[in-house]
Structures are given as structure tokens and as C-alpha cells.
Amino acid sequence: MTMDRRTVLKNLGVAGTLGALAGCVGVQEQSTEQPANDGSGSSESSGDSTADQEDSAPAGTAKAWYALSDTELPIREANIEAFNEASKHTIEGADIADMRKKTTSAIPAGQGPKTFEWAHDLAGGYLDRGFIVGKGDSLTVDLDAFTGTAAEAAQFDGNVVGLPHSAETVALVYNKDIVDEAPSTVAEMTATMEEYHDPDNNQYGLGMPFADAYFLSAWAHAFGGYYFDSTKEDQLGVDNAETIEGVQFAVDNFVPYMPNDPAYEPQASVFAEGNAAFAINGPWYLNTLNDKGVDYGVVELPTPEGGSPQPYTGITLWYFTKSMEEDGPATAAAQEFVEWFVTNExxxxxxxxxxGSIPVLQSVAESGDLPADVQGFADAVAQGYPMPADPKMNQVWTPVKDALTKSFNGNDVEQAMQTAAEEIRGNWD
Structure with missing residues (x-):
């Protein structure tokens, strides 16, 4: 009986398991479902014949690009080594600086990778420019294997442009030396901030990068507002009443307890130095807190009265570049690697x-076995929805950032958001 390569690879996550699998390397890729016996007694031999044909296909080599931190890189290299040892195909991984610049120059020139890893919000622009392609018809992985937000983010304009493997968003981080119990409502959070906040003694209630539309998205969306939604008749929602209400809520409930600079660094550093009760930040922030020795917890965002926080989420995909339109050994290598990687528990x-990666494979994301801080971020991901991948969103970020900065500094929120909307519509025209 011939062994299914995907079965081998599915159980292979790290290089340490290679020895046990040495005898299984080089076997074919085929469906794990056995063909029905038609009574001729030939189903097994027919399956083996098909397997032999697939196994005789030439081995391929494919480039895979990614941009990782020092903590993430050794694990990725071990994963690729494990795949290469167990598969007849070979993946050549490369850690790439300035991924956007490199992909937009290398892919059109035919010098880029077969697949690369990045957040899903590139999808619309890259598909329009022909840098990536849809591969939904050829995949053996069902999108139902992933969380709903991840499956949604892997698709643009009817195309499955990549496969997802992790998520990120912002959640509530609290200092356990200051906060006895994580708040579930903004009212509870405000009560704690009011008690602790004392800027004259370098004590603050909250550190949150207010001027960043991504960080503020949970509150801008909390009462039915939105920055941009391509499915709506009025795609731009920056200046609608519900969005303005959400930003005003953040101004009223959070700004009084924050340092007086809305930028990322001053807001992030005050909590990292142990001088704030709460932070609203993402999983990338935890390495800083660990280095600083902060005793922290992570939970989903608290609920405002009459609303529900809905933060933008980013879903990391392995994208299919335009060279994967061509059938051949290299394309087969890239596709097998991506499918193996994203379904490997x-x-x-x-x-x-x-x-601290947030999984999106349902069997892991919903297992109940995640570390507490990762579970907190996973819960926050469930509150939100993916960032728009439509290229028009690129014109939204900076005007909204300017409007949020004005709002933080005491300017009229409605006027600031209306000015931003006018600028965005002008840029679209």
C-alpha cells in the first residue's frame, strides 16, 4: 500500500521528527479518500496505478519569501527543512527586507518567488496589477478548515489568492500588578483608570496609539460605523454619524487617561515601563513586554454601553504569485508546501x-489549548473583521490618521472626520 505524502507532511512540524519519517520520503500526492469498490476487486490496484503516475512527476524547486523577526526565523527555517526532508520537492526560503518593494519589482520581472507571506490587505492591489493569481480550482484544502475571518481574507473578487495561517489584531493588555481583574466593559475599565491615573507621578490609565486608524478601528466600528466598505452603496463611511460617534466615544472615554502624545512610541512605552494600567496593542508588542519583565494579561476588548468593539484584523497569507499560473514541478512544489504549512496543527x-502567533486553523484556534495571552488575542480576532483589501483603502489611512490626531488634540471630531472624507473622495476622483 502506498502512503499519501500529505498524510506524512501533515504530521510533520519540526525537523526533530525527520528520522521517524525517513522511510516515507518521496511518496506520491493523492486524495486521502479511498475510491469506492465497484465490485471488480480492482480499486486498490487502480489507486496504486494513479499514485505511481503522480509519483513519477518530476520534483520541483520553488522560492518562498517571508519577513520575520529574530524569534520567528529559526522556527520557519526548521519548518522548511522538515518539509524538504519529507517531500520530493524543495522549498528555498528567504527572509526578505522591504517585502512590498521587492515583490513589486521582482514578480513582474519573473525573478520573484512562487509564494510569499504577507498580510491579506495586499490582495486587491496585487491582483489588479497581476502580481498574484487565484488558485481556488486547484487547491486540495477546503477553506472551511479555517476560521471565518481567515477564509474571508483569503479571497478577493471571487479569487482564492492565498491560504491563511495566522491572524493579528489589537486586544486589551492589562498590568497584573495594578489591575486585579480584567474588565469586560469600558465602564469597568474607566473606573480602574480613574483610580490609577496620576500623570504628575508618571502614572497613566491607558497607552493606546490613538492616531492610528487601525488601533482606533474597534471604536470607530463599535456603533455601526465603518471607514470603508466596498459592499455598501456608500463605500466611504468616515464621515457618517455612526463612525463619528465611535471616534467621539474614544475621545471621551480614553483620551483623558492617556499620555499627551497620540503616536505609537509614547503610548506603547508607558505601559512597557510599568506606568500604565492598560494598553491596547497587538501580539507583536508582547516581546517588548517580556523583555521589560511586565506581568501582563491579555483579553478581548471591553464592551461599550450600547455598542460592540469590532477591530480590524490582519490575516497572514501565503500568496500565489502569477508564476503559479504555469503548471509544472515548481508550481507543484509551492502549492504542496503552502497546503502543508497552513493545515499543519x-x-x-x-x-x-x-x-505568540494567533492560529486560524479551526482545529487549533478552537482547541482550548492556546497560551492565555494568545487566547486573549484570538478572542479579540473573533470580535473583529478583516481589513479591506480593496486598493481604494490605501487612500483612506492617512486622512483618517490626520483626523484622529486632530480629535485627540481637542479639535471637533465631526469636523475632522468630514475633512478627512472630503480629502479621500478627492483622491479617489
Whole structure:
């Protein structure tokens, strides 16, 4: 009986398991479902014949690009080594600086990778420019294997442009030396901030990068507002009443307890130095807190009265570049690697444990076995929805940032958001 390569690879997450699999390397890729026996007694031999034909296909080599932190890189290299040892194909991984610049120059020139890893919000622009392609018809992975937000983010304009493996968003981080119990409502959070906040003694209630539209999205969306939604007749929602209400809510409930600079660094550093009760930040922030020795917890965002926080989420995809339109050994290598990587439970569990990665494979994301801080971020991901991948969103970020900065500094929120909307519509025209 011939063994299914995907079965081998699915159980392979780290290089340490290679020895046990040495005898299984080089076997074919085929469906794990056995063909129905038609009574001729030939189903097994027919399956083996098909397997032999698939196994005789030439081995391929494919480039895979990614941009990782020092903590993440060794794990990724071990994963690729494990794949290469167990598969007849070879993946050549490369850690790339300035991914956007490199992909937009290398892919059109035919010098880029078969697949690269980045957040899903590139999808619309890259698909329009022909840098990536849809591969939905050829995949053996069902999108139902992933969380709903991840499956949604992997698609643009009817095309499955990549496969997802992790998520990120902002959640509530609290200092356990200051906060006895994480708040579930903004009212509870405000009560704690009011008690602790004392800027004359370098004590603050909250550190949150207010001027960043991504960080403020949970509150801008909390009462039915939105920055941009391509499915709506009025795609731009920056200046609608519900969005303005959400930003005003953040101004009223959070700004009084924050340092007086809305930029990322001053807001992030005050909590990292142990001088704030709360922070609203993402999983990338945890390495800083660990280095500083902060005793922290992570939970989903608290609920405002009459609303529900809905933060933007980013879903990391392995994208299919335009060269994957061509059938051949290299395309087969890239597709097998991507499908293996995103469905490998051990890889996702290890990433969660070692780097704080938020899994999107349902069997891991809903297992109940995640570290507490990762679970907090996973719960926050469930509150939100993916950032727009439409290229028009690129014109939204900066005007909204300017409007949020004005709002933080005491300017009229409605006027600031209306000015931003006028600028965005002018840029679209």
C-alpha cells in the first residue's frame, strides 16, 4: 500500500521528527479518500496505478519569501527543512527586507518567488496589477478548515489568492500588578483608570496609539460605523454619524487617561515601563513586554454601553504569485508546501507557544489549548473583521490618521472626520 505524502507532511512540524519519517520520503500526492469498490476487486490496484503516475512527476524547486523577526526565523527555517526532508520537492526560503518593494519589482520581472507571506490587505492591489493569481480550482484544502475571518481574507473578487495561517489584531493588555481583574466593559475599565491615573507621578490609565486608524478601528466600528466598505452603496463611511460617534466615544472615554502624545512610541512605552494600567496593542508588542519583565494579561476588548468593539484584523497569507499560473514541478512544489504549512496543527501550535502567533486553523484556534495571552488575542480576532483589501483603502489611512490626531488634540471630531472624507473622495476622483 502506498502512503499519501500529505498524510506524512501533515504530521510533520519540526525537523526533530525527520528520522521517524525517513522511510516515507518521496511518496506520491493523492486524495486521502479511498475510491469506492465497484465490485471488480480492482480499486486498490487502480489507486496504486494513479499514485505511481503522480509519483513519477518530476520534483520541483520553488522560492518562498517571508519577513520575520529574530524569534520567528529559526522556527520557519526548521519548518522548511522538515518539509524538504519529507517531500520530493524543495522549498528555498528567504527572509526578505522591504517585502512590498521587492515583490513589486521582482514578480513582474519573473525573478520573484512562487509564494510569499504577507498580510491579506495586499490582495486587491496585487491582483489588479497581476502580481498574484487565484488558485481556488486547484487547491486540495477546503477553506472551511479555517476560521471565518481567515477564509474571508483569503479571497478577493471571487479569487482564492492565498491560504491563511495566522491572524493579528489589537486586544486589551492589562498590568497584573495594578489591575486585579480584567474588565469586560469600558465602564469597568474607566473606573480602574480613574483610580490609577496620576500623570504628575508618571502614572497613566491607558497607552493606546490613538492616531492610528487601525488601533482606533474597534471604536470607530463599535456603533455601526465603518471607514470603508466596498459592499455598501456608500463605500466611504468616515464621515457618517455612526463612525463619528465611535471616534467621539474614544475621545471621551480614553483620551483623558492617556499620555499627551497620540503616536505609537509614547503610548506603547508607558505601559512597557510599568506606568500604565492598560494598553491596547497587538501580539507583536508582547516581546517588548517580556523583555521589560511586565506581568501582563491579555483579553478581548471591553464592551461599550450600547455598542460592540469590532477591530480590524490582519490575516497572514501565503500568496500565489502569477508564476503559479504555469503548471509544472515548481508550481507543484509551492502549492504542496503552502497546503502543508497552513493545515499543519503542530506548526500552528508551536508558533502560538513560541512566538505568540494567533492560529486560524479551526482545529487549533478552537482547541482550548492556546497560551492565555494568545487566547486573549484570538478572542479579540473573533470580535473583529478583516481589513479591506480593496486598493481604494490605501487612500483612506492617512486622512483618517490626520483626523484622529486632530480629535485627540481637542479639535471637533465631526469636523475632522468630514475633512478627512472630503480629502479621500478627492483622491479617489
Amino acid at each position: 503542530e506548526i500552528q501550535q508551536e508558533a502560538a507557544q513560541e512566538t
